[in-house]
Amino acid sequence: MRVLLVEDDAGLAAQLRRALEAAGFTVDLAADGEEAAFRGEEGRYAACVLDLGLPRRDGLSVLTAWRAAGVATPVLILTARDTFADKVAGFRAGADDYVQKPFRMEEIVLRLRALTRRAAGHASAELVCGPLVYDSVAGSFTLEGLPLKLTAFEARILGYLMHQNGRIVSRTDLSEALYGEDADRDFNAMEVLVSRLRRKIAPCRIETLRGEGWRLSPPE
Template identity: 40%
Template sequence: MRILLVEDDAMIGEAISQALKDACYAVDWVRDGQSALSTVHRQRYDAMLLDLGLPHKDGLEVLRVLRAKKHSMPILIVSARDAVEDRIQGLDSGADDYILKPFEMAELLARIRVTVRRNAGIAAPTLSNGMLSLDPASREVTVDGVATLLSAREFSLLQALLIRPGAILSRVELEDRIYGWNEEVESNAVEFLIHSLRKKLGSSTIKNVRGVGWLVSKGE
C-alpha cells in the first residue's frame, strides 16, 4: 500500500517515514499543505497521514478541500493539537481518525490498518479470498493451515491483490502500491515477485490475464 505523509517537522517525518517503510508501506513525504493537494491530484494513495500545523495551507483546509471534491481516500490526522474541540473539528471535517502526538508507532500502524480495512469494506483483521489468508499485522500468509512469512515486497503485492479479490491489477497499478518516489523499479520486478509468491503459495494462487494484469480469485 502507498501512503502520503504530510508533515513539516523533519525529525518526526523521518521517524514516521522509516517506520512505515519498515512495515512494508510505500511512502511519499511532503512538508506543506499545498504540496499535499498537488500530489494527491497526480498520484493515487491508499491513505494520508496529515499534520495540522502546516506551511502554506493548514491541514484542516487540506482536509476540507479533499472532502469537498469527494475524495474518499482515508485520512488520519496526526497532530499535537490535543483540545477536544480540535479533535471534534478534525473528525467533523472528514478525518477518519485523529491521533495525538506523541504516539506509539505500533498504535499508529494499527490505526492505519483498521482505517484502510474499513475503507475497503473489510471488517475482519485478516484479508482472505477463502483460499488464502493474509495477516497485515504479522505479514504472514496462511494456505491450507500452513503459515508462511513473506518479504516486504511480496507482502505489499499480495495485500494489494487481496484487498480487491477478483479485480485485475496492471503492472503499473501494482508498482504504484509497492514503490515510493525515490525507489528504483526494475522492469521485471512485478513478475519476479509473483513468481516468488507462486513458488511459496502454489502456482494457482495468483492468476494472470495476458496483456492486462494479475488477480487473486474471489473464492467461494
C-alpha cells in the same frame, strides 16, 4: 500499500517513514500544506497521515479541499491539538481517524492498516482467500495454517492483491502501490516477483489476464 505522510517536523517524519516502511507501506512525504494538497488531489494513495500545523497551508484546509474535490483517500490526522473542538473540526472536515501527539509508532501502523482494510471493503482483520489468510493486524500470512515465508516485496504484493478481493490489478496499479514516487519502477523485476509468489502460495492462484493484469483467486 502506498501512503502519503504529511509532516513538517523532519525528525518525526523520518521516524514515521521508517516505521511505516518496516510495516510494509510505501511512503511518499510532503513537508508543507501546499505540497500535500497537490499530491493528495491525485487520489492514488491507500491512506494519508496528515499533520494539522503545517507551513504554507493548514492541514485542516487541505483536508477540506480534498473532500470538496471528491478525494476519498482515508485520512488519519496526527496533531498536538488536543481539545474536543479540534477533534470535532477534524472529523467534520472529513478525517477518518485522529491521533494526538505524543503517540506510539505501533499505534499509527495499526490504525493505518485498519483504515486501508476498511476502505477496501473488508470488515474483518483477517483477509481470506481459500487456505491463504492475511492477518492485517500482525501483517503476517499463513497458508493452510502454517506461516508463509515471504520477502518484504513479496509480502507487499500479496497484501495488496488480497486487499483487492478478487479484482483485477493492473501492472501500473501494482507498481504504484509498491514503489515510491522517486523510485525506479522495474516492471521486469515485478513480473519475476509475481511469478515467484505464485509458486509459494499454491494451490491459491495468481491469474494473469493478458492486457489487463493479475487477479488473486482461491483454488478451483
